[in-house]
Amino acid sequence: MNAFLLYLVLLKATCTSFSGMASLPVLRNDLVEHYHLLTDEQLTRAIAAGRTGPGPIGLYIVCAGYLAGGIPGAAAGLAAMNTPAFFIILLLKWLGVRAERPAVQRTIRSSLLAAAGLLIATSVRLAESAVTSPLEAGISAAAFGLLAFTAVDSVWIMAGAAAVGVAARLLQP
């Protein structure tokens, strides 16, 4: 797939979501199930890589683009991540007060809630390939708890997981 087509595929995911990770179900639909450009394992690694450094949560799109199409794919991912942001200028110019309309607000709230349901379904599917041992299940549960209920930054969660992973290999007979 050429970089422009990949950009359009990734753009479809970013344009149909209202927060960083909410684009994941659409992205998996297209890259894993439809075009077979990535496996579930690669997509999960892209998410892990995106959360390892600073930057927005949606950064995993760049990593997924890179795995699907090299440097041009990463550029397509960056462009797809950034493009929808400029819609805010149209909103500032023309929508203004209308953005506060109850019908607009509740439509967006519904999309966000549906995105959460889709994200749970996608996470279950990805967990089937990424969580294959009791240790990985424990790490996954700990990461969930730390991110959902504490203010620990995701970079520290990733660093802790890496340390546990290395320690487990060192202790392996």
Place this chain on the structure above:
Amino acid sequence: MNLHELARVYLRIGNTTFGGGDATIAALQREFVNKRRMLTDEQFGLLNGLSRITPGTNMIAFIAGSAWMFGGWRASLAAVGVVTAPTAALAVLITDAYETWSANAYAGGAIAAMTAAAVGMMFAAALLLVKSQWRRSRALRAAVLVTGSFLLSWKTPLSAVQTLVIAALAGYIWPEPEAE
């Protein structure tokens, strides 16, 4: 403030603030509302609200919108570029390292553990999305939308986009009870 100076502020805040979008928006609020007084509280509120209804990543939308208010399209493009390009380059390097080192036993162990952590963080992201929209008076509505979209994805061949469109239509038609 000229374009060069503006880009430097966005570059500094966007690439050194860990903690995701909300932390970066809070840092930009401190810089532009409290310290430099380039935005009023009302303008910040409008930008923050609109960034949440702009498709894609909220933080990038906030940056695009705030920079546009300061210096038009050029400032907006520059600010988004200086915030996302360096972090994207770093993310590519990290992805490459994951792929290269996964064959090494110890690095492979670290990567497998980080991948498992990423799965846990995805479930947390879903929970935080629900929490951000949760109101007691709208609990039934939230439960129906979350469970319904999960089941549509799990049990039917509908694509994620089709499910989102159905949810958006349902949300438009289904009036919300008054907030408590």
